[in-house]
Amino acid sequence: MPPLELLIRNTSEVITAHGSPTDPAESALAPLTGGVVGIAQGRVVYLGLEQGLEPDAIGPGTEVIDAGGGFVGPGFIDPHTHFIFAGERSGEFDLRNKGASYLEIAQAGGGIMSTVRATRQATEGELAELAVPRLARMLEQGVTTAEVKSGYGLTLGDELKMLRVVHLLSRTQPIELLPTLLCAHAVPEEARNERGRYIDLCISEIIPQAAEAGLARYCDVFVENGAFTVDEGRRILRAAQMQGMAPRLHADQLSRNGGAMLAAELGALSADHLEQVDDEGIAALAIAHVTATLVPMATLFLRVKPYAPGRKLRDAGVNVALGTNVNPGSAMSENLGVTLSLACLENGLTAAEAYFGMTRGAAIALGLPEAGQVVVGGRADLVVFNCSSYRHLPYHLGVNHAKVVVKSGKVVVRATRAGMGALCR
Ligand code: NIG
Numbered sequence: 001m002p003p004l005e006l007l008i009r010n011t012s013e014v015i016t017a018h019g020s021p022t023d024p025a026e027s028a029l030a031p032l033t034g035g036v037v038g039i040a041q042g043r044v045v046y047l048g049l050e051q052g053l054e055p056d057a058i059g060p061g062t063e064v065i066d067a068g069g070g071f072v073g074p075g076f077i078d079p080h081t082h083f084i085f086a087g088e089r090s091g092e093f094d095l096r097n098k099g100a101s102y103l104e105i106a107q108a109g110g111g112i113m114s115t116v117r118a119t120r121q122a123t124e125g126e127l128a129e130l131a132v133p134r135l136a137r138m139l140e141q142g143v144t145t146a147e148v149k150s151g152y153g154l155t156l157g158d159e160l161k162m163l164r165v166v167h168l169l170s171r172t173q174p175i176e177l178l179p180t181l182l183c184a185h186a187v188p189e190e191a192r193n194e195r196g197r198y199i200d201l202c203i204s205e206i207i208p209q210a211a212e213a214g215l216a217r218y219c220d221v222f223v224e225n226g227a228f229t230v231d232e233g234r235r236i237l238r239a240a241q242m243q244g245m246a247p248r249l250h251a252d253q254l255s256r257n258g259g260a261m262l263a264a265e266l267g268a269l270s271a272d273h274l275e276q277v278d279d280e281g282i283a284a285l286a287i288a289h290v291t292a293t294l295v296p297m298a299t300l301f302l303r304v305k306p307y308a309p310g311r312k313l314r315d316a317g318v319n320v321a322l323g324t325n326v327n328p329g330s331a332m333s334e335n336l337g338v339t340l341s342l343a344c345l346e347n348g349l350t351a352a353e354a355y356f357g358m359t360r361g362a363a364i365a366l367g368l369p370e371a372g373q374v375v376v377g378g379r380a381d382l383v384v385f386n387c388s389s390y391r392h393l394p395y396h397l398g399v400n401h402a403k404v405v406v407k408s409g410k411v412v413v414r415a416t417r418a419g420m421g422a423l424c425r
Contacts, residue, residue: 002045007058013032014032014047015072015359042380067404068423070387073382074372075405076141078326079146079321081146082149082325083327089110102304109189116188128165135173138324141400145363147178151186184232185227199228218246219241223252223262247269248270251274263290275306275307276306285318297339301330307347322361335398337401339358341394352391359372359373379408386420401424
């Protein structure tokens with residue numbers, strides 16, 4: 001074992017999360033009571049009890065972090081975000097609270113197209129600057145990896161611009177960012193009467209050029225009334241698969257539209273939203289091993305029940321991941337704690353299932369075999385919390401308990417917030 005650079009000790013437990021998503025979640029979290037974590041060269045090199053450490057493991061170069069009886073777990077992974085955008089839509093929030101629907105607002109020229117207009121006007125530097133505080137809020141809560149979508153450009157140039165911003169931000173702040181091309185987020189207003197031409201543009205130019213420049217790891221389509229049909233989604237995602245991008249979908253969000261079935265047919269990594277999915281769709285996801293990524297913040301924010309059937313999905317053997325879906329329209333919040341609470345209160349998950357869904361379950365949703373767990377040899381992305389159990393995270397609604405955040409073995413957050421105070425037991 002190399003000499004430790006970091007040792008995290010005095011924990012209530014280390015949640016290793018190395019179990020399978022089909023195990024009961026409490027055993028999938030595989031906790032190590034009173035464990036310590038030793039880190040060197042960006043990796044976990046020791047996981048066990050303090051007595052088991054070799055005598056010379058701790059040296060003058062070892063920083064010791066006292067967890068103060070708090071628990072330690074994997075860095076959070078947010079598998080569904082849209083945090084690169086310009087402009088804001090607080091007016092739409094008011095309109096919805098007065099009774100207007102998301103689709104009505106979109107049909108009147110607001111919605112996604114309103115953010116598209118603002119994002120097209122912005123330079124790469126401006127978009128990056130706007131995203132920095134959003135990323136800081138995510139990091140502060142313990143997010144060490146996040147997926148992020150384009151989809152507010154909807155021209156070749158503007159979609160590639162958004163993806164370049166993701167790459168720029170990946171180099172300049174600690175959260176690892178995994179880019180998704182979402183040119184099929186909406187048919188842009190200038191192409192309303194020639195949607196076939198826009199879909200051809202996606203297939204023959206935007207996808208190949210994004211692939212050639214190595215800008216996107218995944219491709220996503222919003223399959224929905226007013227956005228793209230199942231057939232259009234199939235064509236676009238097959239083209240993306242041919243270019244090496246893994247498919248993911250916005251499926252069965254506002255209407256039951258066959259999105260989950262398409263995700264299963266294509267062997268997508270994930271079908272996201274699923275508020276309206278039916279039993280047939282759930283069974284298809286289970287058989288095809290497609291993750292269901294739930295984003296309950298959007299259900300709350302848009303005031304369109306039902307919430308996605310998380311309980312049924314888990315019981316059918318589907319891996320259930322959770323994302324914040326942070327975006328200016330349907331979920332203007334980076335708060336993953338609220339997402340965890342909603343997953344328990346409204347999607348029917350247990351605290352253990354919700355916590356697994358934002359760690360290991362989310363890693364599976366992104367096709368990351370190593371991530372979302374604390375294991376010897378694995379990357380040292382972890383969080384020390386100011387509470388004794390993961391159960392406090394959904395229970396203490398909207399409160400951030402992350403105290404120390406470690407990314408690739410480096411301490412990137414040391415919380416000094418007012419209110420951190422004594423440990424929550
Ligand atoms: O995941 N549903 C589509 N896309 C986003 C909303 C984007 C927006 O309204 O700007 C979502 O909820």
